[in-house]
Amino acid sequence: MRTGAKCVVDAIRDAGVKTVFGLPGGTVLDIFAELYHAPFEFFLVRHEQGATHMADGYARATGKPGCCIVTSGPGATNAVTGLATANMDGIPMVCISGQVPSSMIGNDAFQEADTVGITRAVTKHNYLVRRTDDIPAIIAEAFQIAKSGRPGPVLVDIPKDVQRGKTEATFSGTVNRRGMKPIYEGQPRQIAKLAKAMNSARKPVILAGGGVIAGGASAELTALARKAKIPVTTTLMGIGGFPDTDPLALRMPGMHGSVAANSAISECDLIISVGARFDDRVTGKISEFAPHAIKAHIDIDPSAISKSVVVDLPVIGHVKPVLRELIKLIEPADRREWLARCRKWCTESPFAYDAKETQLLPQFVIEKISEVTRGDAIIVTDVGQHQMWAAHFYQYTKPRTFISSGGLGTMGFGLPAAIGAQAACRNRNVVTIAGDGSIQMNFQELVVAVEHDLPITVVILNNGYLGMVRQWQEMFYRKEYSAVRLAQNDRARNEKIAERPPAYLPDFVKLAEAHGAVGMRVTRKNEVTSALRKSFAIRRPVVVECIVKPDENVYPMVPPGASLTEMLQSIA
């Protein structure tokens, strides 16, 4: 006989999990009592959102499901943002939440929340477990669902009495749900049609998305692109799926995409999405997206096909086997003219900034991170301008080296996700690139890195603004800077607070030190490289605050709702 709580911990172990993130509370005391004896490394977070992002970062760095445990009520509601973040980006994760005893559900009991109701729309699947006997099978199934098809987060809500109950039940064997029917191999007929279109295209482009990373198919993608001589643009989620250093690389498309990627998309006669879902940040104005192109889409998720862009050649299947089949059917083609045109865009209009600027620029810092780590670090970003610059100015060559909240755009993701990634990959350099706004959303988790001796480097690009919003206000809202100034000077009239504000608020160096980490402040260009070198040499958690030019903007920019050809390179 085992208790439900013991079943939970055993099932997590049987799923191959070695690292668990979470924070206890009344309704999960039984599970934590079992965890005390369990063979896991447990990361005690300081806020449940941190636990979900850590599990997420762990999953993004490894491809294996992350696991977190939270208590009922506020514990579960705090986890919602992290579940939604993982759900949007298709990240495998299992979150176990406690629930009030079955008999009290619906009575507004202390710390009760309708967790399955609240999380239904932000999870791939969720369960309210009613019987102790069901726990072993449900948790095994939860991990299976999280990993299968388009991966995603699964929540298992377990009432306290169900955890305390006893059972003989075990689960072994395979999960077989009739409602789960991921299609692995693509249909040969669909693949053949696509191959034919590729062979006859004169100006094809591959749009590689998160599916390439999730499907572990970057080697196949690279082989296909090189054999077929087709240039590749990688979406934010696809970064690392194709080496930025390859002559066929067009870099990122979309709102802050490269001239090369957006021009190639706008001129191409065939666009092949490989696991990219034609997100609105990628397509710009849908009706003018790739207007001359036949549109093909390879995706494991049938519901992704023709969701926004109407697709002419769909292939439903796992990208890896589909690409393998395509490689066989592709004939080398002479596309010298098209490739030369693409190269020209790349060399004439690369991502660029003003190299003569004497003030420290955020782009410069990221370029230095790329140099110092030789493109071999795991870069984890927060959300904002710095996220786009991290995509532009670092050269990625391997999958799972760029980790970012793409779909939901969750500020506060970066630090905890980096902790999760570093927990999984102890020997890698893991660097968070954060803004001064985003980092304050989950700064408390830095202590977790200190406690577990995780040598993450947190680079804060401090521009004193919620920069991305400031950029929109500058460009589209008459330069009326409302509620975006984080520094204390130059604020809107109704936002003044202190009479004599401190120079730095917060003082990130002191804040880092207060959390047990090393803090450094960089204000000049010539200090950047040595600070970065030092931060990697220390092998402890380090915060490197870079005071950067406050009003730098991200370019190119396609204004919202405009076509990809309407790229702004500066403010008109």
Next chain:
Amino acid sequence: MNSNNQHIRKHIITALVENQPGVLARIVGLISGRGYNIESLNVGPTQDSTVSRLTMLVPGDDRVLEQVTKQLDKLVDVIKVTDLTRETFLNRECILVRVAATRKTRSEIIELADVFGCQVIAVRANSMVLQLVGEQDIVTDFLELMKPFRILDVSRSGVIAMASE
């Protein structure tokens, strides 16, 4: 190659789902989350007690509903979804309707009811209750015809449907 033409019409979507709590909420949430109204909804067991059949009538744009159907199919608890509007299908609806009926109008109502194969299941001094099972269009027509007599109450089962073969 993009078409933004909207084709709004009524879709009859039927799904075989696990007979489990939470399934209905998930399905309804997916549809209502897009601001679509479910005009009618019917759920009942099938020959397999672990499986329920759900039939929904949802007016909406063809393309959006195609996407909704695919998303429903993705749900772990959904075994199979079909948008019957894309095939030939049989449909029926059952209604109970209470109409005002005086001694003067009663026979006229019964005559009309007969034409539709409708049963009278209760008669009171000032009203009567009729039951009709039929294709949804016919049921709707019948209700139209009852309007002049003053409909006091209607209960409709919602459409149920099945592919012709």
